[in-house]
Amino acid sequence: MKITLAAVLSTRSLPEAGGRWFDDYVSRIARYTPCESQAFESEKALLEWIERQQGRTRAYAILFDSRGRQYSSEEFAGQVGRLRDEGTQRVVFAIGPADGWSAAAKQRADLLLSLGLMTLPHQLARVVVAEQVYRAFTILAGHPYHSGH
Numbered sequence: 001m002k003i004t005l006a007a008v009l010s011t012r013s014l015p016e017a018g019g020r021w022f023d024d025y026v027s028r029i030a031r032y033t034p035c036e037s038q039a040f041e042s043e044k045a046l047l048e049w050i051e052r053q054q055g056r057t058r059a060y061a062i063l064f065d066s067r068g069r070q071y072s073s074e075e076f077a078g079q080v081g082r083l084r085d086e087g088t089q090r091v092v093f094a095i096g097p098a099d100g101w102s103a104a105a106k107q108r109a110d111l112l113l114s115l116g117l118m119t120l121p122h123q124l125a126r127v128v129v130a131e132q133v134y135r136a137f138t139i140l141a142g143h144p145y146h147s148g149h
């Protein structure tokens with residue numbers, strides 16, 4: 001299962017888009033499964049790219065939205081584990097545009113997921129998503145990184 005941590009943000013914002021923390025979690029996730037980060041200038045470019053990722057299975061798109069479903073880290077890990085065990089080839093975790101997702105993007109999402117009811121800046125949301133994906137793999141592996149508190 002290949003993981004893509006995607007974000008809709010201008011390339012001008014890239015240098016501060018999570019920085020060292022984000023890069024560190026991408027490397028940590030890659031110990032468990034192939035992981036890459038991708039930035040898109042527009043939501044349209046992201047959605048078109050997702051459609052081009054069709055392989056044996058359709059790319060599974062998890063779009064982050066403060067009004068989406070809320071999972072505990074264990075529930076999130078369970079979802080990631082199910083996708084892995086079902087043989088899903090690519091899972092895309094995407095942070096959206098500054099003015100939120102369009103109706104078309106919400107329609108395409110396989111899952112709209114909230115990190116909490118408060119709105120985070122996209123740089124911070126990106127780091128939190130990367131950390132939670134890493135945490136999910138440690139939970140699935142029984143690694144002591146996650147104590148549950």
Ligand SMILES: C[S@@+](CC[C@H](N)C(=O)[O-])C[C@H]1O[C@@H](n2cnc3c(N)ncnc32)[C@H](O)[C@@H]1O
Binds near residue numbers: 065
């Ligand atoms: C700065 S936020 C945009 C917020 C948007 N203006 C609004 O009020 O909904 C940029 C992106 O960060 C992500 N984001 C921010 N806070 C979030 C949260 N609490 N849960 C999930 N995603 C969040 C979303 O993907 C959002 O599209």
